[in-house]
Amino acid sequence: MNNMEHLFNQFLNCVTTLQEALNVSFGEALTETFDNLENGKIKVEMGAPDPKTVDQLSAMYKTLNYDKISQKDKAQVFTYLTLKAINDDGRDANQMPTPQLISIVIALFMQKLLPNRQLTVMDPAIGAGNLLYSVISQLKAANHSKDLYQLYGIDNDEEMLDLADVAAHLNNLNIELYCQDAILPWMIEQPDVIISDLPVGFYPLDENVKHFATKSKTGHSFAHLLLTEQIIKNLKPGGMVFLVVPQSMLSGKTGADFMPWLANKVYLKAIVELPDKMFKNKFNQKSVLIFQNHGENATLDNVMLTKLEGNNEEEALFKLNVKLNEWYTKTND
Incomplete structure (x- = not known):
């Protein structure tokens, strides 16, 4: 497995975990995942995601080592995940x-x-x-x-x-x-x-x-x-x-x-x-x-x-x- 494929799968797991916890579209979960990573903090609104998921995501984000990933790789992974969002969410x-x-x-x-x-x-x-x-x-x-x-x-x-x-x-x-x-x-x-x-x-x-x-x-x-x-x-x-x-x-x-x-x-x-x-x-x-x-x-x-x-x-x-x-x-x- 090459580095980009490995990165993609790591990000994908973060997005799907958040998607299931919030019961939202893949696209919404994708946006929020990157917002969380960029801000260095997991956004919680009206108790969602729940504390167990917050702990799970915190561990996943730590393993990801987001700050050490190059800007180019972040952008590339995001493009691939956007393509998946458009497919999965049944968009035009x-x-x-x-x-x-x-x-x-x-x-x-x-x-x-x-x-x-x-x-x-x-x-x-x-x-x-x-x-x-x-x-x-x-x-x-x-x-x-x-x-x-x-x-x-x-x-x-x-x-x-x-x-x-x-x-x-x-x-x-x-x-x-x-x-x-x-x-x-x-x-x-x-x-x-x-x-x-x-x-x-x-x-x-x-x-x-x-x-x-x-x-x-x-x-x-x-x-x-x-x-x-x-x-x-x-x-x-x-x-x-x-x-x-x-x-x-x-x-x-x-x-x-x-x-x-x-x-x-x-x-x-x-x-x-x-x-x-x-x-x-x-x-x-x-x-x-x-x-x-x-x-x-x-x-x-x-x-x-x-x-x-x-x-x-x-x-x-x-x-x-x-x-x-x-x-x-x-x-x-």
């Missing part, structure tokens, strides 16, 4: 963590397209924060750990925001989190950059979207279309957007309506189709969509259209980086 597939490969693709583009200055960055469908934190951690690492980013996140699920809060702390990131429906007006000033893995499906509250251009003529509207429109409405002039979107949004009947509308609203920069093998079937296939809001020094360039291809992830990323450099040089000549 939209709340699954975004694969690491996608965050690397977005980080590559952000390094090329964003100025090296202080930026406000937000995710209006943050979930547990996996995508945003992974991208920002890569950018910080590439910039000698310099933190140029003020982070914000929105989600309508309080339990997911609790997970996002813990994950931010474990990744040494500061973030302001807001619990709200992202289709409604935002409480955040216009951000410079938006990164998001858009939730796919129907938005049920038709009354909230009657003034949206992307609403459906009949029945419920697609949440991913509405959220893209809301992002554009709230983005700073010249601001950049990096979205993980369903392939169906960019092509076919939906794409035939949506893409001309989008091209009229913003400057398209790039569309990167993700590998087929990342998805169970062709209906789940996704792409990374990158665009810039009008205004400031925004420019209309040739759109980079490509597919992430290769025998393995390393080869696919190498090929993408070569294409990205060629496209960037050509665009900025």
Whole structure:
């Protein structure tokens, strides 16, 4: 058994022990376990957990030797446990963590397209924060750990925001989190950059979207279309957007309506189709969509259209980086 597997099992035992004692979801027990460990004290409310469980947890925490575990390992274990929480608690597939490969693709583009200055960055469908934190951690690492980013996140699920809060702390990131429906007006000033893995499906509250251009003529509207429109409405002039979107949004009947509308609203920069093998079937296939809001020094360039291809992830990323450099040089000549 390797060290990470051993650590995972130790943490898992702590979480399940607390979960049984409090009779709560795995996600709630996970958040509270890390709060207990970070604070060095087991939280007891209205007699729960009971004294016997407190003693049991104290012994388990002592064996864990939490203060001696590296921040990187803590963050990694927490990500694995978050995945288990989403599975065990029967959550929506939209709340699954975004694969690491996608965050690397977005980080590559952000390094090329964003100025090296202080930026406000937000995710209006943050979930547990996996995508945003992974991208920002890569950018910080590439910039000698310099933190140029003020982070914000929105989600309508309080339990997911609790997970996002813990994950931010474990990744040494500061973030302001807001619990709200992202289709409604935002409480955040216009951000410079938006990164998001858009939730796919129907938005049920038709009354909230009657003034949206992307609403459906009949029945419920697609949440991913509405959220893209809301992002554009709230983005700073010249601001950049990096979205993980369903392939169906960019092509076919939906794409035939949506893409001309989008091209009229913003400057398209790039569309990167993700590998087929990342998805169970062709209906789940996704792409990374990158665009810039009008205004400031925004420019209309040739759109980079490509597919992430290769025998393995390393080869696919190498090929993408070569294409990205060629496209960037050509665009900025």
